[in-house]
């Protein structure tokens with residue numbers, strides 16, 4: 001990235017902006033956003049923005065200006081990844097991919113919803129499936145499979161315990177375990193701080 | 201390859217098909233076999249991983265787990281094939297990106313080496329619809345049609361990731377108004393009805409359903425209203441997560457938005473292979489259309505009896 005772009009991303013100093021976060025935006029390759037001409041095609045194409053306060057262009061803008069508040073908003077989690085903005089952006093900015101990268105940084109900073117954390121930690125990491133059929137709660141789904149002439153468990157990680165181990169080994173090596181543990185720690189710290197604030 | 205089969209694929213199940221909508225799994229397996237296409241199991245395959253959640257949490261994890269899944273098919277010498285738009289999005293995008301980024305591919309293989317696997321990238325990940333439309337072709341499918349609907353109005357729902365990002369898909373860049381799924385539906389004699397914002401997202405994807413169910417259901421509400429206004433009998437789709445969102449989502453829409461929708465919704469949601477199968481004259485039991493259990497709280501959540509009645513009246 002050119003020096004100018006780097007300067008531009010770090011230039012605007014919002015109250016909540018830390019240059020550490022601005023640096024993360026730079027490292028994630030969000031400089032493509034610099035081509036944005038603020039036309040609003042993304043927002044205008046967005047089925048989520050039609051019913052929520054999420055505004056694609058504005059999220060993109062905040063990322064470009066290094067405004068870290070974009071990471072805390074639930075907004076970036078309301079993108080359904082329909083790819084309309086990505087396809088229609090007249091400046092060829094891969095908008096959806098930029099949102100995905102923002103979410104990666106949000107998780108790194110511990111901004112992840114409880115429901116998403118549970119899905120990643122208790123389900124995906126533990127079983128290798130995002131929607132599992134194991135466990136007592138899911139017996140009805142195994143029975144349902146059998147009612148259609150299928151084995152109770154599919155020939156996936158569910159039938160190969162060593163495959164779950166393989167996936168976990170990969171997730172550990174690539175940093176997923178550490179990422180989740182760190183997010184859990186940051187979430188807990190924030191919860192404690194909020195509790196203390198309230199008491200005071 | 202066994203002599204009797206013209207095509208062979210590695211059936212990538214994903215999560216929602218085997219673990220929530222097994223009738224879709226049964227119908228894909230039996231329809232492919234009927235059409236002379238062999239589906240091999242991919243032993244030990246995992247979640248793709250889902251593009252809206254796990255990729256959004258950690259892109260590097262998404263790459264290595266996707267590459268591991270693809271490598272299982274490569275070992276068998278086949279393309280992985282999926283009936284899910286989400287899995288398609290992951291497997292195909294990861295494959296496309298790794299084939300365009302040598303360093304990334306090398307890095308992914310360094311991780312896979314730890315578990316004794318290699319990703320080569322020599323087999324293109326495919327969607328069930330891609331096999332029908334591009335590998336087999338409409339004319340081939342037409343030869344199998346034994347029975348035709350005389351009056352069945354269908355709301356075709358494509359979903360998003362089957363066509364987008366368009367440069368990573370095999371449809372010549374078409375994403376605004378594709379026709380391939382309508383064409384497949386119409387060989388059964390059914391009519392694909394135009395409805396407002398037909399290509400709109402169902403609302404489930406991108407972690408939205410897990411984040412705020414009411415927002416996902418509001419997408420669905422809009423689609424359902426437009427479908428009902430167009431006077432459709434059933435919904436046909438090619439993705440189990442859209443399927444879930446349009447099926448279970450109807451119950452949620454009826455609950456959350458009962459005050460604005462008027463009559464509650466009860467439009468049967470049918471997966472494409474279930475529709476094709478009945479037109480091929482296959483036993484509905486093989487297509488997961490006949491309920492053989494007394495389980496509570498399982499799919500389908502919206503009764504498909506109106507569709508079965510149409511099948512009885514028009515086809516048998």
Ligand code: SF4
Nearest residue numbers: 036037039040042089
């Ligand atoms: S469509 Fe592209 S150029 Fe237009 S506002 Fe959105 S990101 Fe910027």
Ligand code: SF4
Nearest residue numbers: 046079080082083085
């Ligand atoms: S991909 Fe996300 S941000 Fe873009 S139009 Fe779709 S829902 Fe909106």
